[in-house]
Amino acid sequence: MRPIRTLRFLPVLLLGLSGCQDALDSVANKVEHPLPAKLVNKMKANDMSTRSPIMMRIFKEEGVLEVWKQKGNGRYDIIASYEICKWSGKLGPKFKEGDRQAPEGYYRIYPYQMNPNSSYYLSFNMGFPNSYDRSHNRTGSNLMVHGACSSAGCYSMTDEQVLEIYGFARDAFKGGQEYFIVEALPFRMTAENMARHRDNEHFEFWKMLKTGYDNFELTRRPPKVDVCERRYVFNQIPQVENASFQANAACPPASMPATLASAYYAYQKTWNQDFIKAVAKFDREEATQIAANEARAEAEARRAEREAEKAARLASTGGQAPAVPVLGLFSTGNPLKALVPGSEPAAANANAQQAAAQAAQTEAGAGQVAPTAANADVPVPTPNPEVAPQVANAGSAPAAQSDKPFWKIWSSN
Numbered sequence: 001m002r003p004i005r006t007l008r009f010l011p012v013l014l015l016g017l018s019g020c021q022d023a024l025d026s027v028a029n030k031v032e033h034p035l036p037a038k039l040v041n042k043m044k045a046n047d048m049s050t051r052s053p054i055m056m057r058i059f060k061e062e063g064v065l066e067v068w069k070q071k072g073n074g075r076y077d078i079i080a081s082y083e084i085c086k087w088s089g090k091l092g093p094k095f096k097e098g099d100r101q102a103p104e105g106y107y108r109i110y111p112y113q114m115n116p117n118s119s120y121y122l123s124f125n126m127g128f129p130n131s132y133d134r135s136h137n138r139t140g141s142n143l144m145v146h147g148a149c150s151s152a153g154c155y156s157m158t159d160e161q162v163l164e165i166y167g168f169a170r171d172a173f174k175g176g177q178e179y180f181i182v183e184a185l186p187f188r189m190t191a192e193n194m195a196r197h198r199d200n201e202h203f204e205f206w207k208m209l210k211t212g213y214d215n216f217e218l219t220r221r222p223p224k225v226d227v228c229e230r231r232y233v234f235n236q237i238p239q240v241e242n243a244s245f246q247a248n249a250a251c252p253p254a255s256m257p258a259t260l261a262s263a264y265y266a267y268q269k270t271w272n273q274d275f276i277k278a279v280a281k282f283d284r285e286e287a288t289q290i291a292a293n294e295a296r297a298e299a300e301a302r303r304a305e306r307e308a309e310k311a312a313r314l315a316s317t318g319g320q321a322p323a324v325p326v327l328g329l330f331s332t333g334n335p336l337k338a339l340v341p342g343s344e345p346a347a348a349n350a351n352a353q354q355a356a357a358q359a360a361q362t363e364a365g366a367g368q369v370a371p372t373a374a375n376a377d378v379p380v381p382t383p384n385p386e387v388a389p390q391v392a393n394a395g396s397a398p399a400a401q402s403d404k405p406f407w408k409i410w411s412s413n
Contacts, residue, residue: 030116030121030122030163030166031116031122031166031170032170033163033167034167035050035164035167035168035171036164039079039080039164042079043069043079046069046071046077046079047071047072047073048069048070048071048072048077048079049175050171050175051171051172051174051175051176052069052070052071052172052175053069053070053172053175053177053180054067054068054069054070054168054169054172054177054180055067055068055069055076055180055181055182055183055216055222056068056109056165056180056181056182056183057182057183057185058084058155058182058183058184058185059185059186059187059188060087060091060102060104060184060185060186060187061091061186061187061188061193062187062188063083063084063087064081064082064083064084065081065082065084065145065155065157065161065165066078066080066081066082067079067080067081067082067165067168069168069172074221075219075220075221076220076221076222077220079168080164080165080168082157082161082164082165084155084156084157085149085151085156085157085158085161086149086150086151086156087102087151087154087155087156088100088101088102088151088152088153088154089101089102089153091186091187091197091200091202092104092186092200092201092202092205093105093133093138093202093205094128094133094138094140094143094153095138095139096138096139096140097139097140097141099140099153100152100153101153102143102151102153102154102155102184103126103128103133103140103143103153103184104184104185104186104205104209105128105130105132105133105184105209105232106130106132106181106182106183106184106209106212106223106225106232107126107127107128107130107181107182107184108127108130108179108180108181108225109124109125109126109127109169109179109180109181109182110127110178110179111173113125113126113127114166114169114170114173115144115146116166118144118146118147119148120144120146120147120148120150120156120162121146121147121148121159121162121163122146122147122159122162122163122166123144123145123146123147123162123166124144124145124146124166124169125142125143125144126143126144126145126155126182126184128140128141128143130227131227131247132227132230132231132232132247134247135227135230135247135248136230140153142154145157145162145165145182146162147159147161147162147163155184180222181222181223181225183212183213183216183222185206185209185213186202186206189206189209189210189213189214191271191274191275191277191278192274192278194206194207194210194275194278195275195278195279195281195282196278196282198279208231208232209232211232211234212225212232212234214264214267214268214271215234215235215260215264217267218260218263218264218267219260223235224236226245227245227247228245228246228247228249228250228251228252229249229250229251230247230248233245233251233254235256235257235260236251236254236255236256237254237255237256237257238252238253238254239252239253239254239255240252240253
């Protein structure tokens with residue numbers, strides 16, 4: 001009966017699964033599918049237009065893709081956050097084709113990079129390698145943000161998620177945005193996170209990316225990103241109006257706007273103090289962990305040494321444990337008896353008794369016992385005059401023994 005009951009519910013399960021699939025299959029035109037009403041209402045509540053510019057941020061370690069949108073005052077605010085379904089590789093940049101690394105850096109997304117006919121539902125190309133990557137001879141192709149929750153160097157989302165992400169980009173381009181920036185980072189570049197990863201081989205690369213991260217944190221506007229001297233530079237305004245930034249050439253004379261430079265200096269000063277505190281904290285934790293590891297290693301070494309000594313003893317006796325003599329509890333050779341008062345051997349007892357008898361005879365012949373010198377500081381007891389003196393009769397016969405059984409000795413009957 002149980003298999004039949006299970007089969008009765010199978011159509012219901014299949015209907016539920018097909019319903020999830022139909023949620024996307026029923027989208028007649030996924031490229032132009034409007035954003036959900038809840039997102040449109042949220043944008044209105046935050047003084048955003050559906051076609052205002054956007055920016056995206058990706059954090060590998062947190063596994064998050066954020067969409068930020070411009071408000072009426074020109075600053076950006078987060079409008080949506082999505083859990084990344086899959087990304088491949090580890091923390092750090094992509095170096096070459098086939099290393100299965102998801103890229104890190106700053107990438108411009110233009111309308112031509114949008115792919116409405118993707119094999120992974122919908123997608124856009126991140127533009128890897130960009131000018132920075134090429135200046136370091138990094139290779140790779142078709143690095144995407146796409147659906148289908150499958151990744152080989154890409155950032156993969158679910159189909160439902162990429163339908164919305166694609167819609168945000170589509171509407172921003174319709175509003176006139178020339179390109180939007182994707183800021184792909186290993187983690188949120190807080191002082192604590194940077195301190196935690198300070199020994200990573202990519203730390204210097206991440207410090208460079210952090211400058212752009214900090215600029216966005218300060219201004220809430222996407223930074224102006226350029227590449228020169230094979231490094232990223234952010235919000236640099238050339239002194240010569242038509243000067244350009246070339247990835248493999250020297251940077252032209254440029255500087256950050258004065259107000260931004262002042263704010264950045266103050267921000268960085270506080271951040272450095274937090275970083276120093278975080279490093280000290282992790283150093284203490286690491287020192288504690290190292291001490292614990294050393295204690296465990298020392299204990300293990302002692303245990304191994306004891307095991308080795310035990311094995312050596314067994315080897316010397318041919319694998320047999322050494323025999324231990326068993327002593328009788330009442331034998332004269334029992335060493336335990338020496339520890340018990342009155343347990344001297346019989347010969348010693350006989351000698352002691354003989355010596356005592358001889359001493360008694362000598363004293364009897366003398367007629368008196370030599371008095372022992374008394375210590376002047378010790379009081380000497382005197383007889384109580386109220387009590388009749390009792391003299392022991394040494395020659396009297398021994399008291400008659402009671403005829404009572406031994407278990408009635410203390411009985412009055």
